[in-house]
Amino acid sequence: MSAELDILIDKKFLLDLPVYQPGKPIEEVQREHKLKAVIKLASNENALGPSPKAVEAIKQSLKTIHRYPDGGAYYLKHRLAKKLGVGASSIILGNGSDELIVLTLRALIGGGDEVIVATPTFLIYEIAARACGATVVSVPLRHLRYDLPAIRRMVTAKTKIIFLANPDNPTGTYVTKEEVDALLDRLPPHVLVYFDEAYFEFVEERNYPNGLHYLARHPVMVTRSFSKAYGLAGLRIGYGVADARLISCLERLREPFNVNLLAQVAALAALDDHRHLAQTRKLVREGKRYLYRKFQELGLRYIPSATNFVLLDVGRDSHAVSQALLKLGVIVRDMTVWKLHQYLRVTIGTRAENERFVKALKKTLLRSSDKE
């Protein structure tokens, strides 16, 4: 069988692709370390939980899960179109906004085409681009922010897509309206700017540019998610907005029933759950303020964040710190994979979770200082 498969699988580059390493499920950490109460602040999920209106809508739909979902997602698409002020034909729904990254790449990338990806940033851009056969051009962050002038300088005749996580993950920083305006002023029309706005709902900064405002000016794709502020990460649903002709290409590439039935009803309900969204924003705002203060007290540098997580410079090997925190029942993300070896990324939790994290962090850092 081995020889047969070697003949069959001639895309050997597939086996060289990195595999995305998600955060560990809570149960696995509990089992491994024999812990009772574990808190997970590792995947930028909503600490408040899912929108209660979404949960109620799911309960009402449980009797119909033997039916296929509405492949056209009629109700949700029209609700979003109204909310966003665009035509329904300019919207596509994805099995998480991740899927839209892949569909956009599949629609636009041919052999030899280039995509520009910052480094470090959300890892899926590079993995998905390489899986689609694109050449990935990496542009380093500058002071942990996207460097748009440097990105502009890397554009060639072969560039098809620039991925812009705004705000960015894992840094939590954002590019300003002025910076995006300057980029688009000098960008040739054969380059799509992909605004990944998964954390859009958390942003309160005034000079943050809403990607939708560029729709009429330059080819752009804007994606957002129900996984973060709406608390529906487990259901997998996000959406993308672009020119209707580009959306039409993506619609032809997606599977007919890519977005499950419960995700559709939950997202529709969550859009009307203003209370849950307001509470979520408040929790994140207050949680960030609390953590910033505690980090200052501990003499730790952090990166001010426009999202529901904070990147923290622990001033020593962050993998060791994260392992020590794990033993205390606190899961955070060490940034080793992103090559930010002294950084941890911590999701804003509930007040109690934030306090427990700070306590565990103090304990860990004290111990590690004692050893030095």
Added chain:
Amino acid sequence: MSAELDILIDKKFLLDLPVYQPGKPIEEVQREHKLKAVIKLASNENALGPSPKAVEAIKQSLKTIHRYPDGGAYYLKHRLAKKLGVGASSIILGNGSDELIVLTLRALIGGGDEVIVATPTFLIYEIAARACGATVVSVPLRHLRYDLPAIRRMVTAKTKIIFLANPDNPTGTYVTKEEVDALLDRLPPHVLVYFDEAYFEFVEERNYPNGLHYLARHPVMVTRSFSKAYGLAGLRIGYGVADARLISCLERLREPFNVNLLAQVAALAALDDHRHLAQTRKLVREGKRYLYRKFQELGLRYIPSATNFVLLDVGRDSHAVSQALLKLGVIVRDMTVWKLHQYLRVTIGTRAENERFVKALKKTLLRSSDKE
């Protein structure tokens, strides 16, 4: 913007791709025709509804839907591995088994490669293959069955995949163990045989070949679904089994969280819901017997089916018949898209639904005979 997009989207063939037309949602038919009670026998869903154990498992998990799913689907993969007698690394889960068609194509197809697809058969093979840039070689059915000798004759050095829906949709027929054995005896090793066994759980015929039995003999992919017998079409979950190296390629191409959290817990519970599965099989067996008898009484030819649906020759334009049935509140699938212009495909319903369908069919055929 138009000119810009023309430059950007150079894969013009995308716009020529057919768009899969799913069956209409019940609510839409009700709205359109102002009907009170509508029955849908159009998408081969489980008339009994979802597995009650699956529904209960979902209820228990609703509090955690703000968390990402387990990207590795640890528990479900190991449960399936045990059930099927294969290693967990030989299994991949998909957002519906549809997704596995696309992932397999993306892993194996390069420019100029050919895939062999019967015509007519499940439409997604051709759409997905063309979207991946494959050349689709069509082989007509023979007496509404896959013609494996003819398929064998179309194999060239460029053939990468043969898609085999077994049992087939929309005909409900299957290829026998003897026929598959003969195909594999003469098939070069560079051709993957893709057994789509979405209706596997309904098959009772003794000479039906279980695709898994060929794993050690030839490169194959076997996919199955939770959408049909398990009643979970709305959740989108299916699985594929193949050599671990091929699975490893597909794993690198999928999105990290392709299968949602509720689908995972529901599928796991459904696998232990032996009562629901037994009742489903009984309902389908008895429903087919009833419909066959009624079709004979009406003098209508039907294709004996190994699945939970029956292809019926109405002896006249089936689109007109399906439209007339629609007005009576009965949704079935006319086979016009498949170019089987005198055929309807009807899903086995509950006893009451089958009776209502037969009544409506009688009425419709009587009226249409009157007109002649």
